[in-house]
Amino acid sequence: MPPTLRSSIHGRKAVQQPESVKNSIHLAALSIKTDFLQPEQLDNEDEDMQSDHEMMSSEMEDDLDESYYNDVDAPLQSSAQELLRPLQETADRVSRQVEEFSQALDRFRGESKNLSGQKLWAATWNLMDTYAGIANKSAGRVQASSAEHKHAQKNRKSLGDTTAQKENLLLESDIWNLTSQILPCKSPELLEDAHHAENAALVQLHRYSKNDEIWAAFMEVDPVANHYEVLLDWLQERKRKTSPALKDSDLKSYDDCGRGDVMWEGGNIYTQAPIKRQKVTRAHPGPLQPADDMRTMHFRKSDSEPLVTQMDPDAALRQDAMLEVEDELYETSAWHASWELLRRGSSPDQCRNWWQDRNELWRALILRSPGVQNSSEVNKAWLRIINLASNRELAILCRDLADNQDVATDYENAVYGILSGSYSAAAPVCESIDDHLFSLINSLLIERYEQFLSAFQQKLQTPDLQEYTPLPPTTAEISNYMQSSQVDKATKAEAHQPHKYLQSALVSDDLAHFFLEMGHAAAQMAHLTGQSKVLFDNDETQVNECAQVAAQDEDVVRMATHLQLALQPLGLLDQAYDENALVLENNIINYMGLLERHAKYSLLPLYASKISAERQPRVLGRILSKVTIPKERDMQMRLMKSYSIPVYRVIYTICDYARRTWAMKLSPQREALQAAKVIEYKDKIVRVRTGFIGQVHDEDEGRVVEAHEWVNCIDTKNWGMACWLMTALYKNLLLSGKLAAAKSLSTRVELAQTSLKVTGMNLSLAALVAETPEEDGDTDMEGDATVDDHSRLASPTKRRKESKPNHPLAKETTNRSALAEQSLVWAHLELLVQAMDTLELWQDLANSVDTLPRNDPKTVKTAKKELGHALQTVHSAMQPLLDHGFLSSAMDEQEDHDLRQIREHYLPECILAYNSALYFGGHAITRQHLVQCMELAQQVAQNETLTGAFVASRRMQELVTAFAHDSQALLRANEHSSASTRGRGSKRSSVSGEKGGRTDIWQVQWRADAET
Structure with a gap:
């Protein structure tokens, strides 16, 4: 029996229209995978999960409504709306097509999982019919909008939304139809049947066989002829349409x-008249003969050329005469x-x-x-x-x-x-x-x-x-013509149209080469134009100019991507994937970049699942770093898990890429990184520098901190990676003096809340009491090659490959002690930032004392109480910094280098600042704080970590001087207190902290104490 062909002889399957689809981007995403959501949750997700683009558009519309349209006349408002209508309609069309194509692809993905053989081929050409229906609907919408105001038509033309756009949409529909008709000609079933038919191709034919029977036998044995017949039929139909x-x-x-x-x-009729005249003149009853004398008498008056003497269709050629x-x-x-x-x-x-x-x-x-x-x-x-x-x-x-x-x-x-x-x-x-x-x-x-x-x-x-053996395939001749059409002056402009370029590849049966050219061009144009270039490595392969044009056309990029994804399961691109898989994946990544530009983030995991596992984290990570709304992050997490994408690797890329990008922008600003100063000297006395942390004003700093909020989405087994990401950023921020960003990081991604969410355990306190791991002197970690010191951090991925199996951050564990060990450096760095934050707040409060009325006992009492609470907060925050081994539990050699730099700079700064706060409190609140200064001196002297930091930073002299001032102040306070108690009828001094003291809170003189 002849195989079932989608041809003019055996019939063509009717185009199936796609099912109705929802317009919302988030309903589109949720309809892809609803098994993880309850039905009643879908409406809530749809209402809440708006993209940044949609929210911005909504805010802009609100602003325009309130501040502009209420103040203008109705005709002007109508004109403005018509001006924007073509742009809005084009955006709506693109958005609708993107979502409908994604839904169709995901349905096909689900349906084709368990299909193989001819059933898979049938499902694929049905998918092509669905795509054709989507393009047809889009063309219909463009046509429906053509009857509009003449000004809007001009605007539409200026925006490119013209008749050409509709023609491209119709051509797109026809291309999908052609694809669905060509695919059966390449199906294994047809090829196998044709091969078997060669052995008996002529058996059933005889001298009385009818023409259509001979034709059917020919089509049964020659798959290439089937392909040509489909192409001819399609070209004829295109011409008619x-x-x-x-x-x-x-x-x-x-x-x-x-x-x-x-x-x-x-x-x-004009030639008949001279012939009839000759017949009448000659009384000739029959046809005139083209004799020599007739040529001299029977000719055209315009140029004397001989005329034909008979009117049959071949007369001119046969008689060598003219009409x-x-x-x-x-x-x-x-x-x-x-x-x-x-x-x-x-x-x-x-x-x-x-x-x-x-x-x-x-x-x-x-x-x-x-x-x-x-x-x-x-x-x-x-x-x-x-x-x-x-x-x-x-x-x-x-x-x-x-x-x-x-x-x-x-x-x-x-x-x-x-x-x-x-x-x-x-x-x-x-x-x-x-x-x-x-x-x-x-x-x-x-x-x-x-x-x-x-x-x-x-x-x-x-x-x-x-037997009969068909001619070898001759599609190379079509390819040769298509190449020549790109340089022929008559067809060059048409050949460079993106849709025509795709059509030519389909007609010439050269899709594998087309996808390769598009893949190379996608990377090249991304770097040339700057759009989505971070998703590609640069590609210098020589490619067709038409491919470069097509790689920038959104419609053709969408078509090429979905066509490639449809043909790949059929095995038609196996050889191309074996040799150039990364280049072919560029087409999918190029489309993902398009989705990013249209803020279609919820559709990205579907396409990311179609690229290699090695590139998934890089591509998704660099795009999803822009997703900042928690609910949208949660949705991305669910989608990635549903498509079996390793979430932890994506999160690592998001954070690591954001940090490295920020670091590379920071490095050209200075030759060497400079840590922030916490203290300053005024009249040779140490004071906390007012506002030394400040606020985050740099957008890049804000983005890198915001990107690390993704750490809240990591899983327990990869908690070590989360710790590495956070410590890497903390170290970069501290070593570069970006304390405002470090403070923001400590509040946005707090260890206590993050660990509780990820592991179910609060590791902020557990980390502090965990045993300090022994340093491994043999560990040799190779840091990633980056631009400067603040980026020399070995990733956990490299650690897993290069370091010993027992590296703390490389362990996948749920053990509380192991998790606490992994969190230790993060906890120390967070505590350091929090301590500096309390010092800044203390100094702000101390400075505000000068603005209070001095003769109001109630105000004085309140101010002292506030200062006391603030100083107690500073005291609590500083205690962890005074512990043995603070910031000394490095996980590898590079981290030990970074932590040593942080210790040698920030520990002396913070201790001197803390001593300064106690010194001020000893004068303004109670002399007991001066006693604490002495206790601080003893703690520093007994702590090798602290003394080592002062010695290495050459600041021991500053510390000794500060403690000397503390001793002098305490001695004077004791003498003053004794003299006051001996005085007759005198009240206890406020320095003693006892009830009834005088209002001398403003009498603290830094300079006077220094000169004593």
């Missing part, structure tokens, strides 16, 4: 042939009409009706190639080729006429060229790439059919001959 109804006035030279506006009839000028122009129009009827694939009935109305049925007879016909096939457009089986002489004669240079018009050569399969004869009248393709593919198909007919004739002479 995109061209207006054929009219006489549209034909070449018709306006000059003297027929007027009415339909002609009667043939060459009247009007009739020659008429012949040009008539052959042009015949060409158009062939080009549009008109049926024999349509051709007959056309020429019957013009009283020239013989022309219709030429076009239909008369021969033995089956009644069921009598009205097929393919009758002219099918009938070559019984009328091969006609093909020979047509070929001779096609090659005859004496034929009066190129259109006559073209008609005979189409009938005989001569591309060279038809090429001169081809005005478009599609015309050339029609003529060329027609020639290739007839060539293959004549080869089969020759084998059939041999079989009739040699009955034992049953």
Whole structure:
């Protein structure tokens, strides 16, 4: 039995319209995977999960409504709305198409998981039909919006949303239809059946076989012929759809042939008149003979050329004579009409009706190639080729006429060229790439059919001959033409149109090369234009200029991506993927960049699941760093998990890429990084520098901190990676003096809350009491190559490959002690930042004392109370910094280097600042704080970590001087207190902290104490 073909002989499956889809981006995303959401949750997700783009648009509209439109007249408001309408409609169309294509792809993904063989192929060409339906609907929407105000039409034209846009949408629909028709010609079932049919291709044929039976046997054994037939049928249908109804006035030279506006009839009427005059003059009852004397008397008055003496269609060629000028122009129009009827694939009935109305049925007879016909096939457009089986002489004669240079018009050569399969004869009248393709593919198909007919004739002479081997594929000739069309002046502009470039690859059966060219061009144009370049490595491969244009066209990028994703499961791109998988993935990544530009973040995981596991984190990470709304992050997490994307690797890329990008922007600003100063000297006395942390004003700093909020989404097993990401950023921020960003990080991604959310345990306190791991002197971690010191941090990924298996951050564990150990450095760095924050707040409060009224005991009492609470907060925050081994639990050699730098700078600064706060509190609140200064001195002296930091930073002299001032102040306070108690009737000094002290809170003199 012949295989089921999607061809003109065996029928074509009707295009299926896609199901109705929802317009919301988030409903589109949620409809992809709803197994993890309850039905009642979907509405809430849809309401809350707005993209940044949508929220911004909404805010802009609100602003315009409130501040502008209320103050203008109605006509002006209407004009503004019409001005923006084309842009909004285009954006809506693109958004709707993007979502509908994603939904169709995801449905196909789910349905095709368990399919194989012919069922998978059938599902794929059904998907192509669905895509065609989406494009058809989009074209319909563009058409519906054409009836609008004339000003809006001008605006639409200026924005590119014109008739050309609709034509591209219709072409897109046709391309998807063509794909669904071509795929069966490549299916393994058809190829296998065709291979088996070769052994008995001619068995059922005999001398009485009908033309359509011979044609069916030919199509059964030759898959390439099936491909050509589909292409020809598609090209003819495209011509019918995109061209207006054929009219006489549209034909070449018709306006000059003297027929007027009415339909002609009667043939060459201007040449008939001289012939009739000669017959009357000579009283000649029969046809005139072209004798020599007739040539001297029967000629055209315009140029004295001899006229024909008979009116049959071959007279001019046979007699080597001319028609009247009007009739020659008429012949040009008539052959042009015949060409158009062939080009549009008109049926024999349509051709007959056309020429019957013009009283020239013989022309219709030429076009239909008369021969033995089956009644069921009598009205097929393919009758002219099918009938070559019984009328091969006609093909020979047509070929001779096609090659005859004496034929009066190129259109006559073209008609005979189409009938005989001569591309060279038809090429001169081809005005478009599609015309050339029609003529060329027609020639290739007839060539293959004549080869089969020759084998059939041999079989009739040699009955034992049953086998037939088809000609090798000749699609290379189509590819050669498509390449030449890109440099031919007549077709160059058309060939460079992105949609045409895709069509040419499909027609020439060269999709693998097309995808490779597009992949190279995607990377090149990304770096050239700057759009999405962070997603690609630079590519310097020489590519076609058409590919570079197409790689920037959003519609073609979308089509190429979805076509590639549909063909890949069929195995049609296996060889290309084996050799150039990364290049082919560029097409998918290019489309993901397009989704990013349209803020379609919820659609990204679907396409990320189609690229290699190595590139998923990089691509998703660099895009999703822009997702800042917690609910949208949660949705991304669910989607990534549903598509089996390793979430922890994506989170690592988001944070690491944000940190490195910020670090590279920071590095050119200074040669060496400078940590922030916490203290300052005024009159040789140490004070906390006012506002030394400040606020985050740099957008890059804000973004890098915001990106690390993704750490809250990591899983327990990869907690070590989260700790590495956080400590890496803390170290970068501290070493570069970005304390405001470090403070923001400590509040946005607090260890206590994050660990509780991720692991279910509060690791902020547990980390402090965890045992300090022994330093491994043999650990040699190779840091990533970056631009400067603050980026020399080895990633956990490298650690897993290069370090020992027991590296704390490389362990996947849920053990509380191990998790606490991993969190230790993070906890220390966070505590350091929090301690500095309390110091800044203390100094702000201390400075505000100067603004209070000095003679109000109630105010003084309140101020002292506030200062006391603030100082107690400083005391609590500083205690962890005074512990043994603070910031000394490095996980590797590089981290030990970074922590040592932080210790040597910030610990002396913070301790001197803390001592300064105690010194001030000893004067302003109670002398007990001066006693704490002495206790602080003892703690520092007994702590090797602290003394080592002061010695290494060469600040021991500052510390000794500060403690000396503390001793002097305490001694004076004791003497003053004793003198006060000996005084008669005196009250206790406020320095003693006892009730009834005087209001001397403002009498703290830094300079006086220094000079004592």
